[in-house]
Amino acid sequence: MANYAHPEVLVSTDWVKDNLDQPGIKLVEIDVDTKAYDAGHIPGAVGFNWQTQLQDQVRRDIIGKEAFEKLVGGSGLSPKDIVILYGDNNNWFAAYGFWLFKIYGHKDVRLMNGGRVKWLNEKDKPLTTDPPKIAPTQYKVTETHLELRAMLPEVMDISKTAKANLVDVRSPDEFSGKVIAPPGMTETAQRGGHIPGAKSVPWSTAVQQDGSFKSADELQAIYFQQKGVDRKKPTVAYCRIGERSSHTWFVLSYLLGLDNVKNYDGSWTEYGNVVAAPIEKG
Amino acid sequence: MNHQTRVYQDVFEMLPSEENPSPMVRINKMNPSPEFELYAKLEWLNPFGSVKDRAAWAMLRELEEKGEVGNGRGLVEPTSGNTGISLAAMAKARGYHMRAVVPNKIPLEKKVLLKIAGAELDVVNDALCPAPGLGDGSINIAKSHAKAQAKKYAMPNQYENEQNVLAHVRTTGPEIWRQTEGKVTHLFVSLGTCGTVSGTSRFLKGKNPDIKVVAVQPTEGHDVPGLRNVSQLGVSRLFDSSLVDDILEVEFKLAYTRALELCQGEGLLAGPSSGLIYEGAREIILRDKKGFGVMIFPDNIFKYTSNMMKHIPGLATGNEA
Missing domain, CATH: 3.40.50.1100 (Rossmann fold)
Known part of the structure; x- marks a missing residue:
């Protein structure tokens, strides 16, 4: 964890193992497909389903304050807890959860580096199918940080004025417009391509083979030297549905320490459907 | 157990071995070179239906x-x-x-x-x-x-289990060596867990290092169940590039059209991965002209009628009164 701007928000799998059952430390597994959680999770961890529990089920939006309070309070979390998030798909959805916990002002939330796959592949790390023991709390959100979220008008403005970095974290084929979405995805858009002015930095460039983050030096070289992200400007990250960009938002905000980074969770499934929005291809 | 009369005490006695090899059938109409012998090894005739x-x-x-x-x-x-x-x-x-x-x-x-x-x-x-x-x-x-x-x-874990390779060192390789009387020059296989290619190649190259092992892979984003593009091979610890001479990438839709041609041209009810392997063999035969090739056909077409309907125009229509 050395040299990261905010190393305190990242914990290792070993740290989690050493702190299982510690009062005040709560584990949450966030998956797009909770089959993974059901098949086996870290002892004591509750499971959140990204699609059904972190998204408003009527309009396209993050869950509101009350729904968040109900979800996390009902899962036995309290505002003073250290909340450790981990999940499937390289922590994409856990990073989205991290972003959501920060929007709703939770003080101490951390990511387990490498996510569930790293834990799964380490021989000394236990998994269980036992449900966690939950004592529900009356969780109250006392502050919200919507400044962590970019909405479409701001993104359109940035594209026109270049006053902030736009970082497209999708695959090169999605960026170029060769494909609109990765194969098999149901959420899609009318058009392929990218937001004019965006830089292509696929999310996966931030991680090592085992799914854990690259070192601060490597990340700085990638984002600042190779890809030309201007650290003096604000930055907005986007992908297709806002989960991979949460991962990059975490990297830029907490590992590299940029102080004005937003996640555009509308991402390509919003922008690529907007009538008359300018699009670049290639 | 009697492989001559094919009377067995239980189904496991039917499993393939050097004494009881899966059949090899010569490709006749669809072989592009008369100087290149080409055989298909029909793995769907194993008792549980595949390689x-x-x-x-x-x-x-x-x-x-x-x-x-x-x-x-x-x-x-x-x-x-x-x-x-x-x-x-x-x-x-x-x-x-x-x-x-x-x-x-x-x-x-x-x-x-x-x-x-x-x-x-x-x-x-x-x-x-x-x-x-x-x-x-x-x-x-x-x-x-x-x-x-x-x-x-x-969890047997076929992606990492050395037995997946050793099975072919013990059976597929010796079978082919014996069935071809040592004449085999080319082996054509597909890539999935890579047990077949690694095990068979290890045995055959041990007998004759000059045997060319050709792995045929579908294009990225393919729809051929069981196969992997090389970009997806990270998950298989059993892939050993030193045992493969050529890796051909074939447009995945050809897996389906060639499978249909094998059914209708050779009477071989081969599945799409076999179609892909045949296309790879065809391309190598046109390049190398002479040789004795064996294609390992993993399974037959019966499990793929819905996929065939998706990829072969005409199969999905005219099926109702």
């Missing part, structure tokens, strides 16, 4: 010998179908339960066959976006079951 009988049996026998199955402990395995079908049928016949974790995109026929063979089915959405070196959803879900419920499940 995977070999790896499944070797992995299961090892677990039995080590005492890792039985007394309520069965199997969990990630599979695109064939390994699961072989393993489930074998396991059930020997008294073990089996859970198969399969990608959603495999053909419906395979899912139903897995259930018929006795597997409990766990269908996972496997196609989000390839993550570097992490394996895909079905592999990790199966590993999770095996880790969280170790008393209930042993």
Whole structure:
């Protein structure tokens, strides 16, 4: 964890193992497909389903304050807890959860580096199918940080004025417009391509083979030297549905320490459907 | 057991071996060079219907010998179908339960066959976006079951199990050497777990280092169950590039059209992976002109009628009164 701007928000799998059952430390597994959680999770961890529990089920939006309070309070979390998030798909959805916990002002939330796959592949790390023991709390959100979220008008403005970095974290084929979405995805858009002015930095460039983050030096070289992200400007990250960009938002905000980074969770499934929005291809 | 009369005491005696090899059939009309002998080794004539009988049996026998199955402990395995079908049928016949974790995109026929063979089915959405070196959803879900419920499940793990390679060192390789009387010059295979290519190549190159081993892979983003593009090979620890001379990439739709041609031209009811392998062989024959080639045809067409309808215009229409 050395040299990261905010190393305190990242914990290792070993740290989690050493702190299982510690009062005040709560584990949450966030998956797009909770089959993974059901098949086996870290002892004591509750499971959140990204699609059904972190998204408003009527309009396209993050869950509101009350729904968040109900979800996390009902899962036995309290505002003073250290909340450790981990999940499937390289922590994409856990990073989205991290972003959501920060929007709703939770003080101490951390990511387990490498996510569930790293834990799964380490021989000394236990998994269980036992449900966690939950004592529900009356969780109250006392502050919200919507400044962590970019909405479409701001993104359109940035594209026109270049006053902030736009970082497209999708695959090169999605960026170029060769494909609109990765194969098999149901959420899609009318058009392929990218937001004019965006830089292509696929999310996966931030991680090592085992799914854990690259070192601060490597990340700085990638984002600042190779890809030309201007650290003096604000930055907005986007992908297709806002989960991979949460991962990059975490990297830029907490590992590299940029102080004005937003996640555009509308991402390509919003922008690529907007009538008359300018699009670049290639 | 009598391989002459083909009368057996149980189905396991029918499993292939040097004494009881899967058949090899000459390709006649569809061979582009008269100076290149080309044979297809028909793995669907194995008792459980595919080349995977070999790896499944070797992995299961090892677990039995080590005492890792039985007394309520069965199997969990990630599979695109064939390994699961072989393993489930074998396991059930020997008294073990089996859970198969399969990608959603495999053909419906395979899912139903897995259930018929006795597997409990766990269908996972496997196609989000390839993550570097992490394996895909079905592999990790199966590993999770095996880790969280170790008393209930042993996981053979065909992607990492050396028995998957050794099965072919012990059977497929010696069979081909004997069936061709040592004349084989080219081996044509596809890439999945890579047990077939690594094991067969290891044996054959041990006999004759000049034998060319050609691996045929579908184009990226393909829809050929059981196969992997080289970009997806990170999940298979069994791939050994030193045992492969050429890797051909073939447009995946040709897997389906060539399979149809093999059915209608040679009378070989070969599945799409066989179609892909045939196309690779055809291209190499046009390049090398002379030789003696053996294609390992993994399974037949019966499990792929829904995929064939998707990729061959005309098959999906005219089926109703």
